[in-house]
Amino acid sequence: MGICLAVLIVGLWAGCNSTASEEDVSGSDVVAIVNNEPITRKEIKDELKLAKRKYRIQKNDVLPPEQWILLKTNSLNELIKQALLLQEAERQGIKVSRQEFMTYLEMSQEGYDKESFQRSLEIEEISQDSWNAKQNDILMIKKLTEEILTSKIQISEKDLLEYFKRHKEEFQKGEQVRTLHIMVESEDEARRILKMIRKGKSFSELAKDHSLSPEGKTGGDMGYFETGQMPKEFEDVFKLKINKVSDIIRTPYGVHVFKVIDKKPERKMSFEESKKQIHAKLLREAQELAFQQWLEEIKQKSKIIIKNEVLEKI
Helix, strand or coil: CCHHHHHHHHCCCCCCCCCCCCCCCCCCCEEEEECCEEEEHHHHHHHHHHHHHHCCCCCCCCCCHHHHHHHHHHHHHHHHHHHHHHHHHHHCCCCCCHHHHHHHHHHHCCCCCHHHHHHHHHHHCCCHHHHHHHHHHHHHHHHHHHHHCHHHCCCCHHHHHHHHHHCHHHCEECCEEEEEEEEECCHHHHHHHHHHHHCCCCHHHHHHHHCCCHHHHHCCEEEEEECCCCCHHHHHHHHCCCCCECCCEEECCEEEEEEEEEEECCEECCHHHHHHHHHHHHHHHHHHHHHHHHHHHHHHCCCEEECHHHHHCC
16 A cells, blocks of 8 residues: 555545655655644654554554554644644634643643652653643643634533433443552562462552552552443453452553452443533534534645655655
8 A cells, every 4th residue: 555545545634745845845854844834753753652552552563564554644644633733722822821731730640649650651751841742732732622612512401311312222331340450560570469469468558569550559449440441451350259359461551450349230320320421422522523624624724745755764
């Protein structure tokens, strides 16, 4: 599959432009130009790291050429979209104050102590400066969409009730489990912890002493979650009986051990229980439609150039 076909499949913003002037796309590290703002090879590579983690692609995995092309194209799509939105935020005069940014950072790091948070960045191979810059962009785009789109969308009580009546089968509380969780770096460390648990050592105390996850400092309590709410690697936890401990579970983020401390059976939900979920769904759908229409308008007014020969070499 050629790069142009891959681009067409996922709808890359500018399409395959092979006629851009050398002045527009000068520089061997420039992959794209969005309204005179370059997107570099490094930015694409950083975005690819995030995509690999999202799809749980291990460092040593060898992807078929078609999948690698699509992964690169999707990553470039995301960076182009971010550039368009940040440029629009600047045009609209959207600004993030230092107080807003610090409050947002505190919320983003909630549940982590400083050491655990720094360790999580190391696992993700992200520097503190890069993480801060990414959070600032996220907050800027969030403010932009809220001011331009969200405030104009209204979902009524009637809308909620009508949706509930038509889709009652959607509103089931699946089986829930409440777990304690320990995450460490290596299998050897996880095995040592399992041995201590089997000898009667408190799971919660071990979580406080050893776990790298944010809930570790409170004894590893993750609360209740349903099937599908957690990474697929954790689904076997639902097979455990109460007070039983899992085997070692590996993910890209570390090595995990769980203990199930409670379970709740599946049941139907009432309208009152469902309202918040319905409102979120309808609002999300309305926002997505409005967002795509609005983004298309921004795109049509923009000049976007893709330097395919650079993208192909990444």
